[in-house]
Amino acid sequence: MRRVPLFDLSSIHEGLHDPFLDACSTVIRSGNFILGRAVEAFERAMTQLLGCKFTLGVSSGSDALLLALMALDVRRGDEILCPSFTFFATASCVVRLGATPVWVDVRAEDFGIDVEDAEKKVSSRTKAIISVHLFGQCCDCQAVQGFAQRHKLWIVEDVAQAQGAQYDQRQAGSWGTIGAFSFFPTKNLGGFGDGGLVATNDIKLAEKVRCLRVHGAAQRYEHVYLGGNFRMDSLQAALLSVKLPHVNDYIQQRRRNAQFYQQQLGPLEPFITLPQELPHRYHTWNQYTIRVHNNQRNALQSFLEEYGIESTVYYPKTLDLQACMQGVSTDKGIAPHGAHALANEVLSLPIFPGLTSEQLEYTCVAIRKFFTKQ
Ligand SMILES: Cc1ncc(COP(=O)(O)O)c(C=O)c1O
Incomplete structure (x- = not known):
């Protein structure tokens, strides 16, 4: 019997074995294993690729979503419009901040959030809409953008499954207020463990995420926000940088x-x-x-x-x-x-x-x- 696995990158990784080892050696010799040069280099490459102003390497896609909502100051009493058909992490971040996910239906054509249903569920407490680009295709970004503008909402893009996808030739993750990416091994840019990224054009949000990912510290031991440990590892960034051109x-x-x-x-x-x-x-x-x-x-x-x-x-x-x-x-x-x-x-x-x-x-x-x- 033949075997067809659901997922197997061994042939792809085999061809990059030597550059992976070189990248690891460089990090090991540097003695710097968290954030640092390797993460900065990866962020620069991602910023260029996405055509957005700022990107920040973080610990996972789930943490990227949580950070996006924390940066937007989502809290108890806020309602966040979420598609009900998506991975758990899209909405768990909302509940973790004490806010309320409002379930919106999805369209069978693209598995994306149904703006017509969102229109029925938006209220004065709604702060943001999370648009998930499920299975690798953008949701109807134009419709989501129009809806968000009409109701003055933030757009958080969940790009975990859709790095490289485009809508009207614009990269997924560059449409909304803030985008969250994942480098979970099965993603389009799959890493070697957990990793994620936040992308935005808003300098204030970028600076807040930068601070939140290191326990909310603006400088060492000066904690401005209640952040957490959301840092990307240097080895992860160095390995991802090897795969990124491919x-x-x-x-x-x-x-x-x-x-x-x-x-x-x-x-x-x-x-x-x-x-x-x-x-x-x-x-x-x-x-x-x-x-x-x-x-x-x-x-x-x-x-x-x-x-x-x-x-x-x-x-x-x-x-x-x-x-x-x-x-x-x-x-x-x-x-x-x-x-x-x-x-x-x-x-x-x-x-x-x-x-x-x-x-x-x-x-x-x-x-x-x-x-x-x-
Ligand atoms: C749609 C979606 N959002 C968020 C995530 C969370 O990403 P991570 O596994 O990197 O935390 C995933 C990962 O499976 C996902 O598919």
């Missing part, structure tokens, strides 16, 4: 894999709905997530497993239904039904860079076999 190539590989799926699985459209790259957008395909109709999702997943093909469900349970969110969040009496439906239908297939054409072909043959029973 990130577009990784995205191109993901795009080629997606194109293959589109061609091969297109005829199955009555049984499944394929994800689409929408107009004005550049999709990075961090995930290739199909929707399986007629309650066949779990059966398809088990069938693929028998063929040695890994797949996964991002996300089986929406955030509004999570136990720890009860009593601390609200859907304002309008349940996010679209998100609930997606949670029952989605299935993410292997799409990582380095996936071979044989593995892709094998996966498509198995999926066709499941539906056509041949």
